[in-house]
Amino acid sequence: MTAQEWQIVWFTAWVAALSSLAILPVGLPAAWLLARRDWPGKSLVETLISLPLVLPPVATGLILLKLFGRRGAIGGFLHDRLDLDVVFTWRGVLLALSVMSLPLLVRSARVAFEEVDPRLEQIARTLGAGNLRVFCTITLPLASRGIVGGMILAFARALGEFGATIMVAGNIPGKTSTLSLAIYQNVQLGQDAHAFRLLGVSVALAFMAVWGSELLLRKARRKP
Amino acid sequence: MSLLLRHIRLSLGGFSLEMDAEFHGRITAVFGPSGAGKTSLLDLVAGLRRAQSAFIQLGDQVLTDTVQGVSVATRHRGIGYVPQDLALFPHLSVRENLRYGCKSGGATSPLFGFERILEILEIQPLLPRGVTELSGGEKQRVALARALLASPRLLLLDEPLSSLDLNLRRRILPYLARIRDEFHLPMLYVTHDRFETLALADEMVVLIDGRVAQTGTVQEVFSRPANLAVAGLFTVETVQPGRIVKTADDLVTVAVGSALLTAVEGNLPANTREVYVCIRAEDVILLKGGDSPSSARNHLAATVRSVTREGPFLRVEVSCGFTLTVLLTRQAGEELALETGDRVVALVKAPQIHLIPRSA
Numbered sequence: 196m197t198a199q200e201w202q203i204v205w206f207t208a209w210v211a212a213l214s215s216l217a218i219l220p221v222g223l224p225a226a227w228l229l230a231r232r233d234w235p236g237k238s239l240v241e242t243l244i245s246l247p248l249v250l251p252p253v254a255t256g257l258i259l260l261k262l263f264g265r266r267g268a269i270g271g272f273l274h275d276r277l278d279l280d281v282v283f284t285w286r287g288v289l290l291a292l293s294v295m296s297l298p299l300l301v302r303s304a305r306v307a308f309e310e311v312d313p314r315l316e317q318i319a320r321t322l323g324a325g326n327l328r329v330f331c332t333i334t335l336p337l338a339s340r341g342i343v344g345g346m347i348l349a350f351a352r353a354l355g356e357f358g359a360t361i362m363v364a365g366n367i368p369g370k371t372s373t374l375s376l377a378i379y380q381n382v383q384l385g386q387d388a389h390a391f392r393l394l395g396v397s398v399a400l401a402f403m404a405v406w407g408s409e410l411l412l413r414k415a416r417r418k419p
Numbered sequence: 420m421s422l423l424l425r426h427i428r429l430s431l432g433g434f435s436l437e438m439d440a441e442f443h444g445r446i447t448a449v450f451g452p453s454g455a456g457k458t459s460l461l462d463l464v465a466g467l468r469r470a471q472s473a474f475i476q477l478g479d480q481v482l483t484d485t486v487q488g489v490s491v492a493t494r495h496r497g498i499g500y501v502p503q504d505l506a507l508f509p510h511l512s513v514r515e516n517l518r519y520g521c522k523s524g525g526a527t528s529p530l531f532g533f534e535r536i537l538e539i540l541e542i543q544p545l546l547p548r549g550v551t552e553l554s555g556g557e558k559q560r561v562a563l564a565r566a567l568l569a570s571p572r573l574l575l576l577d578e579p580l581s582s583l584d585l586n587l588r589r590r591i592l593p594y595l596a597r598i599r600d601e602f603h604l605p606m607l608y609v610t611h612d613r614f615e616t617l618a619l620a621d622e623m624v625v626l627i628d629g630r631v632a633q634t635g636t637v638q639e640v641f642s643r644p645a646n647l648a649v650a651g652l653f654t655v656e657t658v659q660p661g662r663i664v665k666t667a668d669d670l671v672t673v674a675v676g677s678a679l680l681t682a683v684e685g686n687l688p689a690n691t692r693e694v695y696v697c698i699r700a701e702d703v704i705l706l707k708g709g710d711s712p713s714s715a716r717n718h719l720a721a722t723v724r725s726v727t728r729e730g731p732f733l734r735v736e737v738s739c740g741f742t743l744t745v746l747l748t749r750q751a752g753e754e755l756a757l758e759t760g761d762r763v764v765a766l767v768k769a770p771q772i773h774l775i776p777r778s779a
Binding site for chain 1: 465467492493494496498499500502504506508509510519520565566569
């Protein structure tokens with residue numbers, strides 16, 4: 196493995212992990228609101244969140260590119276006001292991975308929240324707990340298995356993301372190149388040995404993610 | 420402390436709860452068949468459900484007033500709630516469940532001491548265990564203790580014994596009585612069990628199909644059901660207060676009105692003196708034309724007060740120092756040719772007299 200290959204591996208694992216954490220502050224409240232409350236526009240939001248699952252990733256990437264480019268509605272604002280560029284930077288990779296993996300987290304977490312008996316939350320209120328305390332001490336722990344499962348799915352999805360990433364972040368060596376992008380590029384250039392090494396790392400990473408989650412869940416199950 | 424419920428109107432699908440009532444008792448039994456709206460009522464009082472219209476006042480605090488737009492949040496109501504399924508937090512240990520409601524997680528709750536509650540409910544040995552490892556009766560006690568540790572001003576109990584078998588019920592009942600006597604905590608006690616009501620409550624409200632069918636003291640309601648629907652809920656016709664005057668060889672002598680009855684001591688706590696005497700109408704035999712020897716321990720000289728036809732039966736009220744209801748087949752009644760004013764002898768076997776401890 197060359198230093199450049201190691202850089203790609205670390206960057207991919209790091210940004211995929213970061214994206215599965217970054218979607219929590221948006222994904223958990225959204226999942227909770229979808230599971231527990233009725234509000235106008237609920238089905239619209241539900242559809243929007245799930246859209247990246249069914250849309251071709253490249254199409255999602257194009258939408259993000261238009262929104263977050265320097266002349267885009269959001270990208271322009273970020274560039275002018277905060278001097279922050281998203282497109283063709285590592286932030287672009289993070290954005291693409293987050294948007295692509297968000298629906299997986301929301302779906303798992305929503306089911307997990309729905310499975311928490313509302314009676315437990317109500318009784319916690321009669322014991323003097325406010326909304327935040329009820330959420331943190333009752334709802335969240337009881338839904339934790341589903342949430343962790345959702346995060347693992349999101350992480351796995353992020354590891355392999357290709358279409359949206361290449362649209363938003365390009366494939367800039369040492370900057371935005373991820374495992375999938377690098378494997379594709381190496382095959383295109385006829386550098387099969389490079390591609391196979393990265394393939395091996397991909398398999399190892401995926402294996403560890405799934406295996407780790409199994410261990411984690413088993414541990415959580417053993418705890419009363 | 421008094422609980423005022425005014426203009427309550429709650430519609431849920433095809434069901435509606437409409438009631439006006441006020442309770443001043445220590446323990447008020449909310450009595451009724453399933454689907455009568457008992458749990459909905461508790462949910463309203465606890466603030467877990469919103470009614471179309473309601474005015475709820477506990478002591479001098481208005482908890483809910485839909486007209487003025489008042490609705491005190493559940494967590495500020497100071498109302499403990501033990502739901503039918505207990506709702507113990509499955510991911511927490513017994514200790515953590517108990518601590519959940521303690522104010523600021525401190526070692527003592529302001530109203531009732533932590534240690535005292537653990538002692539009364541005999542929970543100490545359960546503390547380190549997970550709630551999923553507990554038996555039904557243990558879960559029940561933990562749920563009770565958890566509610567008490569939040570120092571409520573009112574305790575709502577939703578059929579706390581219904582999930583337990585008869586043996587366990589007998590064992591939990593005294594714990595509830597201890598809570599009542601030790602903490603002077605007012606309770607709303609949902610049940611459809613007559614014996615629990617008699618053993619614990621002093622006041623009761625009968626709910627049928629979301630409407631109040633009757634309210635009053637326990638004795639009043641049981642002995643004088645307001646209508647057939649209420650009477651139909653009770654399977655024991657005669658309930659009279661009595662006092663144990665003698666105990667010998669597992670048999671007790673109870674004074675009821677001016678009569679003395681012999682009954683089996685059964686599971687009465689030691690030193691019980693005040694009891695309710697319960698006799699099912701079909702367990703009484705009537706003799707006409709003088710007494711004759713029999714194995715029944717109770718031979719009561721009686722006078723027929725009324726005879727009413729009830730389907731294939733005759734309901735006969737006799738007075739024998741107290742009012743006793745007797746159910747006869749019509750055929751038997753015709754053979755005896757019973758009429759008001761007739762002198763008869765009522766026979767009741769000792770084991771068929773049910774005694775329930777009563778707070779004096």
